[in-house]
Amino acid sequence: MTKLVYLHEPGVLCNLARRYGFNEIYTYTGRILIAVNPFAKLPHLYDMHMMEQYKGVQFGELSPHVFAVTDASYRAMVSEDRSQSILVSGESGAGKTETTKLIMRYLTFVGGRSTGDIRSVEQQVLESNPLLEAFGNARTVRNDNSSRFGKFVEIQFDKSGRISGAAVRTYLLERSRVVQISESERNYHCFYQLCASEQDADKYKLAHPRNFNYLNQSHTYELEGVNEAEEYLKTRRAMDIVGISFSHQEAIFRTVAAILHLGNIEFSPGKEFDSSAIKDEKSKFHLQMAADLLMVDGSLLLSTLCYRTIKTPEGNIVKAVDSSAAAISRDALAKTVYAQLFDWLVDNINMSIGQDMESRALIGVLDIYGFECFKYNSFEQLCINFANEKLQQHFNKHVFKMEQEEYKTEEINWSYIEFVDNQDILDLIEKKPIGIVSLLDEACMLGKSTHETFAMKLFQNFKAHPRLEKPKLSKTDFALSHFAGKACSMTSISCKTCLEFHCF
Numbered sequence: 001m002t003k004l005v006y007l008h009e010p011g012v013l014c015n016l017a018r019r020y021g022f023n024e025i026y027t028y029t030g031r032i033l034i035a036v037n038p039f040a041k042l043p044h045l046y047d048m049h050m051m052e053q054y055k056g057v058q059f060g061e062l063s064p065h066v067f068a069v070t071d072a073s074y075r076a077m078v079s080e081d082r083s084q085s086i087l088v089s090g091e092s093g094a095g096k097t098e099t100t101k102l103i104m105r106y107l108t109f110v111g112g113r114s115t116g117d118i119r120s121v122e123q124q125v126l127e128s129n130p131l132l133e134a135f136g137n138a139r140t141v142r143n144d145n146s147s148r149f150g151k152f153v154e155i156q157f158d159k160s161g162r163i164s165g166a167a168v169r170t171y172l173l174e175r176s177r178v179v180q181i182s183e184s185e186r187n188y189h190c191f192y193q194l195c196a197s198e199q200d201a202d203k204y205k206l207a208h209p210r211n212f213n214y215l216n217q218s219h220t221y222e223l224e225g226v227n228e229a230e231e232y233l234k235t236r237r238a239m240d241i242v243g244i245s246f247s248h249q250e251a252i253f254r255t256v257a258a259i260l261h262l263g264n265i266e267f268s269p270g271k272e273f274d275s276s277a278i279k280d281e282k283s284k285f286h287l288q289m290a291a292d293l294l295m296v297d298g299s300l301l302l303s304t305l306c307y308r309t310i311k312t313p314e315g316n317i318v319k320a321v322d323s324s325a326a327a328i329s330r331d332a333l334a335k336t337v338y339a340q341l342f343d344w345l346v347d348n349i350n351m352s353i354g355q356d357m358e359s360r361a362l363i364g365v366l367d368i369y370g371f372e373c374f375k376y377n378s379f380e381q382l383c384i385n386f387a388n389e390k391l392q393q394h395f396n397k398h399v400f401k402m403e404q405e406e407y408k409t410e411e412i413n414w415s416y417i418e419f420v421d422n423q424d425i426l427d428l429i430e431k432k433p434i435g436i437v438s439l440l441d442e443a444c445m446l447g448k449s450t451h452e453t454f455a456m457k458l459f460q461n462f463k464a465h466p467r468l469e470k471p472k473l474s475k476t477d478f479a480l481s482h483f484a485g486k487a488c489s490m491t492s493i494s495c496k497t498c499l500e501f502h503c504f
């Protein structure tokens with residue numbers, strides 16, 4: 001890419017398209033590898049012969065390839081005795097998860113496990129994939145099996161450069177999906193698998209997904225070519241492999257079923273002003289089911305949803321909430337329980353794979369959502385885009401700031417590269433005591449905050465901030481101007497995210 005005469009967006013796109021036309025899906029921009037998803041199996045690109053070709057070869061000597069990047073990272077770790085990271089970023093369906101798997105395969109090839117274990121780390125991490133996918137993947141408009149969480153896979157090495165352990169760390173699980181799904185999309189796969197599981201579905205009083213509010217909002221139940229009952233058995237098998245006991249497996253699916261029943265509890269206005277009550281007999285049934293499955297007291301669960309406790313210096317005050325607030329509490333509970341279940345699963349996977357706490361160095365592969373900008377954006381998009389701004393800052397610091405400092409000290413003659421520093425937007429979001437996150441924290445702590453009061457406070461504090469905009473027709477939305485794309489040091493894409501404020 002850097003050899004192009006005109007280094008601008010049309011030139012870059014044309015170059016990528018022409019190379020793609022010759023089945024060249026990889027292209028370098030300096031040390032960055034751009035991959036264009038082939039959406040076709042290209043086994044010759046990834047076979048043993050290919051891995052052998054790239055092993056130990058100087059970066060840039062052979063055609064651009066994900067193995068070359070991984071090899072360079074491995075060599076740097078061994079020669080500099082320092083941990084390395086590979087960032088895999090892109091929009092949904094771009095091929096991040098596939099690329100992460102290829103990186104792991106290559107690392108196992110060059111650093112094969114030292115302990116004589118028959119199952120390689122790659123195998124173990126891959127074997128845990130069906131489990132992570134059942135609970136962390138869902139159908140989106142872009143991808144039938146879209147990962148709805150970020151993942152940092154750590155491959156740990158001993159002093160001789162052999163793999164000694166691994167761990168998976170997950171980030172930013174899309175919790176909102178548990179209670180809310182858009183048209184043509186689905187909730188997490190595990191819900192549909194359990195509904196199709198026949199005996200277990202009967203045991204937990206489940207039925208077709210159309211009967212559950214958390215699954216029927218999008219009217220999309222099936223995935224092409226997927227048999228949910230078979231997938232359920234695969235998930236169970238993956239749990240066996242990871243070493244999750246039968247009783248724990250039962251507890252996991254009890255929790256999944258409880259969430260579905262929780263979603264069917266509806267509220268109506270209570271007798272007193274601003275209070276709520278359970279709506280009807282059907283809701284009562286689901287409340288009792290949810291309580292039984294979660295092993296809690298049904299009436300206590302109901303009062304937890306219909307009342308809130310405010311802590312004051314004089315003691316706790318219990319206050320009734322209206323039916324819409326009770327429904328928000330119900331959804332918050334469902335999201336929290338699901339997120340905790342997911343984290344628990346990840347911990348179990350890590351115990352099974354085996355981490356090496358004393359590893360010499362590691363190679364981390366970060367597979368994470370790129371910038372997101374939908375028609376309606378929520379707190380989750382704010383977090384995802386903030387994470388991307390942080391990564392961009394890290395990249396700027398290492399590729400531009402530090403590199404150029406080094407040129408300066410070594411008195412190398414070069415022309416200074418202009419880059420957009422995104423520190424201002426990071427400050428806007430994270431600075432204490434006044435930044436978006438601090439103001440949100442404050443709003444959540446004050447009982448009387450509303451979307452309007454939060455927005456007002458935000459605009460009062462950042463009246464003329466170049467990265468913050470007030471959309472014309474709304475009193476509660478705000479827009480952030482993000483910067484992405486500078487990673488290629490040539491494109492600069494401005495992404496505006498309108499965020500509706502939600503109190504969590």
Ligand SMILES: Nc1ncnc2c1ncn2[C@@H]1O[C@H](COP(=O)(O)OP(=O)(O)OP(=O)(O)O)[C@@H](O)[C@H]1O
Pocket residue numbers: 037038039040041042090091092093094095096097098099142143145146147148369
């Ligand atoms: N290198 C590749 N070779 C062949 N097919 C690929 C390759 N990379 C991606 N694909 C195809 O693209 C699909 C989507 O890829 P993947 O799931 O890795 O995307 P993603 O970027 O992780 O998406 P999401 O963010 O939604 O999880 C895969 O199921 C696969 O069919």
